[in-house]
Amino acid sequence: MQVEKYLNDIAEREGTVHLTLIDPASQSPDEAAEIALAAAQGGTDAIMVGGSTGAGGMLLDQTLLKIKEKTDKPNILFPGNSAGVSRYADAIFFMSLLNSRDISFITSNQVMGAPVVYKSGIEPISMAYLIVEPGGTVGWVGDAKLIPKNKADIAVAYALAGKYLGMHYTYLEAGSGADEAVRPEMIGAVKHVLGDNKLIVGGGIRDAVTAKRCALAGADMIVTGTIVEKSSNVTARIEEIVSAIKS
Numbered sequence: 148m149q150v151e152k153y154l155n156d157i158a159e160r161e162g163t164v165h166l167t168l169i170d171p172a173s174q175s176p177d178e179a180a181e182i183a184l185a186a187a188q189g190g191t192d193a194i195m196v197g198g199s200t201g202a203g204g205m206l207l208d209q210t211l212l213k214i215k216e217k218t219d220k221p222n223i224l225f226p227g228n229s230a231g232v233s234r235y236a237d238a239i240f241f242m243s244l245l246n247s248r249d250i251s252f253i254t255s256n257q258v259m260g261a262p263v264v265y266k267s268g269i270e271p272i273s274m275a276y277l278i279v280e281p282g283g284t285v286g287w288v289g290d291a292k293l294i295p296k297n298k299a300d301i302a303v304a305y306a307l308a309g310k311y312l313g314m315h316y317t318y319l320e321a322g323s324g325a326d327e328a329v330r331p332e333m334i335g336a337v338k339h340v341l342g343d344n345k346l347i348v349g350g351g352i353r354d355a356v357t358a359k360r361c362a363l364a365g366a367d368m369i370v371t372g373t374i375v376e377k378s379s380n381v382t383a384r385i386e387e388i389v390s391a392i393k394s
């Protein structure tokens with residue numbers, strides 16, 4: 148419960164958590180570590196490591212080890228499949244893609260990954276993963292029946308199902324690099340039924356205004372990925388977003 152408690156405590160104390168997503172396939176482990184350090188200096192709370200394609204094996208292990216050398220922020224795996232599990236992480240978002248049409252993203256990858264999580268002692272954080280239009284690469288890879296962006300009630304139904312199945316976290320995902328982030332109406336409606344369960348929002352959040360809008364609507368945690376890959380001054384970009392979402 149340590150990483151989950153760490154995140155929940157920040158959400159309670161500071162209003163909103165900021166998570167930085169690093170895709171091990173997008174840069175070398177050394178470069179990933181530099182990005183993690185810069186994001187930590189900008190005030191991010193934890194580093195998520197994963198990708199929808201090619202994010203496993205030695206590259207994943209090395210990326211985690213290098214990140215650990217540079218920062219003491221928790222590392223949380225964000226796996227695209229069972230190969231995205233590594234014993235060098237602190238925790239894993241143990242997620243089920245509830246709106247997938249493919250059973251492998253609902254239970255099979257979880258079954259293959261669970262024994263590795265058990266043996267390595269990393270902390271599982273149960274999560275309902277929901278993909279909203281446009282969905283991006285992860286929507287395609289995960290064969291998601293995308294939730295229409297203006298249909299908050301469908302997202303609410305999925306979020307309730309996840310909560311009743313016992314999942315602690317719900318993640319509303321618009322897809323990495325989405326042209327529009329998840330809308331405030333949907334975030335608000337989902338948070339309303341989740342109550343104390345935590346809501347993560349990501350995909351297409353590139354600036355402080357958008358991040359703040361998501362936080363005010365009810366997001367407990369904001370994820371940004373693309374901006375740390377594309378920015379020349381990661382610390383400054385993260386700092387802007389972090390100061391906008393913390394109370």
Ligand SMILES: CC(C)=CCC/C(C)=C/CC/C(C)=C/CC/C(C)=C/COP(=O)(O)OP(=O)(O)O
Nearest residue numbers: 197198199227228241242244256260284289323
């Ligand atoms: C719990 C275990 C062991 C596995 C879960 C497996 C599930 C449910 C996966 C969901 C579908 C999926 C492909 C998720 C990937 C999540 C992810 C790391 C997204 C990050 O997006 P990017 O990979 O950065 O997008 P790009 O590939 O476009 O860069």
Ligand SMILES: O=P(O)(O)OC[C@@H](O)CO
Nearest residue numbers: 323324349350351372373
């Ligand atoms: O790359 P961005 O658009 O920040 O999206 C982050 C995350 O929600 C993708 O899984």
Ligand SMILES: [Mg+2]
Nearest residue numbers: 170173198323
């Ligand atoms: Mg990526």
